[in-house]
Each structure stands twice: as C-alpha cells, then as structure tokens.
Amino acid sequence: AWPKIDIAKNPYKADFPLLAARPDLSFLDSAATSQRPASVLDAQRHFYESMNANPLRGLYSLSVEATEAIEKVRTQVARFIGADTAAEHSASGSDASRDIIFLRNTSEALNLVAKSFAPLVLSEGDEIALTIMEHHSNLIPWQEVARKTGAHLVYLRPSATGELSAQEIAEKIGKRTKIVAVGHVSNVMGVENPVAALACAAHKHGAYVVVDAAQSVLHMPIDVQALGADFLAFSAHKALGPMGVGVLWGRHELLERMPPMLTGGEMIDSVTEEAAVWAPVPEKFEAGTQDAAGIYALGAALRYITDEVGYESIQTRERALVHYLMSRMVELPFVDIIGSIYWDRHHGVVSFNVQGIHPHDVASILDAEGVCIRAGHHCAQPLLAWLQVEHRACCRASLAFYNDARDIDAFIAGLKKVWEVFHG
Numbered sequence: 430a431w432p433k434i435d436i437a438k439n440p441y442k443a444d445f446p447l448l449a450a451r452p453d454l455s456f457l458d459s460a461a462t463s464q465r466p467a468s469v470l471d472a473q474r475h476f477y478e479s480m481n482a483n484p485l486r487g488l489y490s491l492s493v494e495a496t497e498a499i500e501k502v503r504t505q506v507a508r509f510i511g512a513d514t515a516a517e518h519s520a521s522g523s524d525a526s527r528d529i530i531f532l533r534n535t536s537e538a539l540n541l542v543a544k545s546f547a548p549l550v551l552s553e554g555d556e557i558a559l560t561i562m563e564h565h566s567n568l569i570p571w572q573e574v575a576r577k578t579g580a581h582l583v584y585l586r587p588s589a590t591g592e593l594s595a596q597e598i599a600e601k602i603g604k605r606t607k608i609v610a611v612g613h614v615s616n617v618m619g620v621e622n623p624v625a626a627l628a629c630a631a632h633k634h635g636a637y638v639v640v641d642a643a644q645s646v647l648h649m650p651i652d653v654q655a656l657g658a659d660f661l662a663f664s665a666h667k668a669l670g671p672m673g674v675g676v677l678w679g680r681h682e683l684l685e686r687m688p689p690m691l692t693g694g695e696m697i698d699s700v701t702e703e704a705a706v707w708a709p710v711p712e713k714f715e716a717g718t719q720d721a722a723g724i725y726a727l728g729a730a731l732r733y734i735t736d737e738v739g740y741e742s743i744q745t746r747e748r749a750l751v752h753y754l755m756s757r758m759v760e761l762p763f764v765d766i767i768g769s770i771y772w773d774r775h776h777g778v779v780s781f782n783v784q785g786i787h788p789h790d791v792a793s794i795l796d797a798e799g800v801c802i803r804a805g806h807h808c809a810q811p812l813l814a815w816l817q818v819e820h821r822a823c824c825r826a827s828l829a830f831y832n833d834a835r836d837i838d839a840f841i842a843g844l845k846k847v848w849e850v851f852h853g
C-alpha cells in the first residue's frame with residue numbers, strides 16, 4: 430500500500446527560501462544537491478556574525494566558542510549516524526565524536542580511505558569488491574589504489590532492476606576480498622543496496638566495509654552499526670547542509686592506524702626541523718582551516734531533518750511523491766524507466782529515457798518549462814555501459830520531501846511537451 434497523504438499540500442516549501450521565491454520552478458534534482466532551509470542559511474550567517482574566529486588556533490574566548498560549536502556538531506553527527514552506540518564506546522566510555530572527521534565532501538572522504546587506509550591492508554592479488562552501480566567517487570579512488578598495490582577490482586553486478594542477488598554476493602566476496610566498497614543508495618537506480626548482507630559476507634572473510642551514504646542520508650536514517658560499516662561517508666550538501674563540508678566516520682582503531690592524506694597546520698602535536706608528530710584522530714586528518722561556518726550549518730541541517738521534520742514524515746511523504754511520480758510516468762508510452770518499475774525500490778531517484786531523444790534535449794526542453802532535472806552519465810559510466818543504456822546517458826528526476834504534486838505535474842506536462850517538440 431502506498432501512503433495516502435495529500436502531496437498537493439506542501440507544509441515545507443515556506444522553510445526553503447529558494448523554493449518559496451521561485452514558485453515557477455519544479456526542482457527535481459535533489460540527488461545532485463538538496464535545497465537548504467532558512468535555518469541552515471541563518472546558522473551559517475550566525476557563525477560569521479557572532480562567533481567568527483579560527484577554531485583551534487586561539488586561546489581567547491571567541492575562538493574557544495567557535496571550537497566548541499564545531500565540536501558540538503561532531504557529537505551531533507556521531508549520534509546522527511549511530512556511531513555513539515558502538516560497543517567500543519559504550520564499554521570504555523570513550524568519545525564517539527572523535528571518530529567523525531570533517532572534510533570537504535564524500536569524494537574527499539572516500540579518497541582518504543582509499544589512499545590512507547587501503548594500502549595498509551592490500552597486497553598484490555587481493556581484491557576490492559564494489560558494485561557496478563558506484564558513483565565515480567566510490568570507484569576511481571579504488572582503481573587508483575588497485576593500480577598502485579596490484580590488487581584487483583571485482584564488480585558485483587545487479588539485475589536490470591538493480592537487485593544484487595545472494596549468489597552474486599557469495600560469488601564475488603571471498604577469501605581474497607580485503608575491501609568492500611558500496612553505495613548505500615544508487616544515484617542512478619535509486620535502489621537501496623543490501624549493505625548489511627554485504628558487510629556480513631565481508632566480515633566473514635576479514636574484509637573491511639566502506640559505505641558511500643551520499644545518496645541515502647536525506648532519505649533514510651543511517652546507523653553505522655546496523656549497516657556493519659567500517660567507514661561511512663556523506664556530504665552535507667545532499668542533506669540540506671552547505672556545499673563544501675563532508676563527513677567521514679571510521680572505526681577508531683582503523684583511523685588510528687591511518688597516516689594523514691594532507692599535512693600542514695592544525696594536524697600536528699609537535700614539529701621539529703626534521704619531522705612532525707601527528708595530532709590524535711580526528712585532527713590528524715583535518716589539515717588547514719576548515720569551513721567552520723559550514724560545519725556549524727551542517728548542525729542546523731541535521732537538526733532540521735531529525736527534529737523539525739523527522740525521518741518518519743520524510744519517508745512517508747517521499748514514498749507518496751515517488752508513487753505519484755512513477756504512476757504518472759508509466760502512463761507515458763514513450764518513457765522508459767531505468768531500473769525497477771516498482772516505485773518502492775526508488776529512494777527519491779527515478780532515471781529514465783525518452784525514446785529516441787537525447788537526454789540533453791529532454792533536459793533543456795524541461796528547463797524551458799521550469800523543470801530542473803539532470804541528464805548525462807551521472808558519474809556512473811560503468812553502470813550505464815553495463816545496462817547498455819543508449820548514448821550511455823539518461824535523464825534523472827530526483828525528489829525530496831519538500832517537493833509536491835505540482836512539481837510532478839509540471840514534469841509530466843514537460844515530458845509530453847518534449848514528445849510533441851520532436852513528434853508533434
């Protein structure tokens with residue numbers, strides 16, 4: 430059954446200044462970046478207006494205030510992804526916020542794991558298992574480390590509807606597997622991957638699990654323990670937060686073993702003419718001045734998600750929106766949906782092609798109608814090649830709880846227009 434809520438009403442739009450100011454626009458590209466509520470923009474401004482100082486550098490109270498504000502967000506993020514319930518922390522009372530590293534985005538976080546952690550566990554002939562659905566961010570860093578270490582990439586291939594079978598998992602994850610890298614939700618197919626099952630298979634063989642949560646964080650609660658992750662990355666900008674802030678969480682003993690990827694200010698304990706002693710985790714990985722206002726605003730974004738809206742409402746509304754979107758799309762005989770035809774497999778993302786029309790043409794005609802979608806290879810070229818998608822490109826409509834029925838109606842009217850332009 431699909432949730433029967435009134436998606437013509439939109440109680441959230443007023444919270445999002447851009448959406449409120451542009452009622453003519455149907456923003457269906459949240460998988461690329463989400464919109465931001467006023468509370469996030471206000472937080473960013475508030476940081477600069479009332480606590481602006483370089484965190485960590487100063488001994489005066491303004492700088493201390495800035496530092497404390499950032500550390501509070503660290504604690505908040507640890508709770509947000511369930512890192513605070515890890516046995517290692519509950520047993521020892523140690524601080525789970527120390528396992529949260531602030532970086533620029535998911536790409537940087539995954540690069541840190543591939544460049545600093547992977548070489549510690551990979552030797553020639555070892556295997557890195559990843560799905561063919563991975564975003565290039567969770568693919569190219571692994572290609573690079575494979576090349577350097579002599580390890581091999583092994584791809585788990587889903588069915589045409591995006592399902593990874595138990596047999597595929599059993600066949601591809603084995604005793605040579607050292608790392609399993611997986612996207613929690615595919616940015617093209619919208620499917621949720623069976624991360625817990627993959628982690629179970631990985632851990633049975635002593636492999637480590639790296640989860641790219643960039644595409645799931647706005648759509649479902651994240652729990653690193655339940656997922657069985659050893660590392661997990663996400664970007665603030667896909668979760669109502671600012672661009673330029675990303676999070677990497679890792680198991681503490683693994684982070685301890687890793688060398689820093691960047692060196693310089695703020696990441697050392699002491700320096701002599703010859704050498705330096707690294708600061709403890711997480712500062713060891715946070716060289717240079719960070720986007721403190723952005724991190725502070727990420728705190729506001731997570732608060733909006735969990736306290737203002739709540740994942741239950743987010744998911745109920747999003748399911749109703751995706752149901753409506755796909756039921757309207759299947760009425761159009763010239764539209765081919767990529768991946769599952771079942772709406773409940775799509776977590777905010779529906780990719781498609783209009784028969785015989787290049788995705789870029791589709792997107793630009795929709796743009797003229799005020800509808801924002803993405804078209805291209807979606808940084809997932811191996812997936813589009815594997816699915817043998819024509820032009821190796823497709824269109825993608827992606828939504829969030831702040832969309833409404835009007836956005837979808839405009840999109841469907843726009844698709845009819847696309848067909849008319851070419852065939853009318």
Ligand code: PMP
Nearest residue numbers: 534535536564566616643644664
């Ligand atoms: N992984 C997935 C699944 C994504 O969708 C994206 C963004 N499109 C990324 C990683 C990269 O995120 P960022 O550009 O913020 O590094």
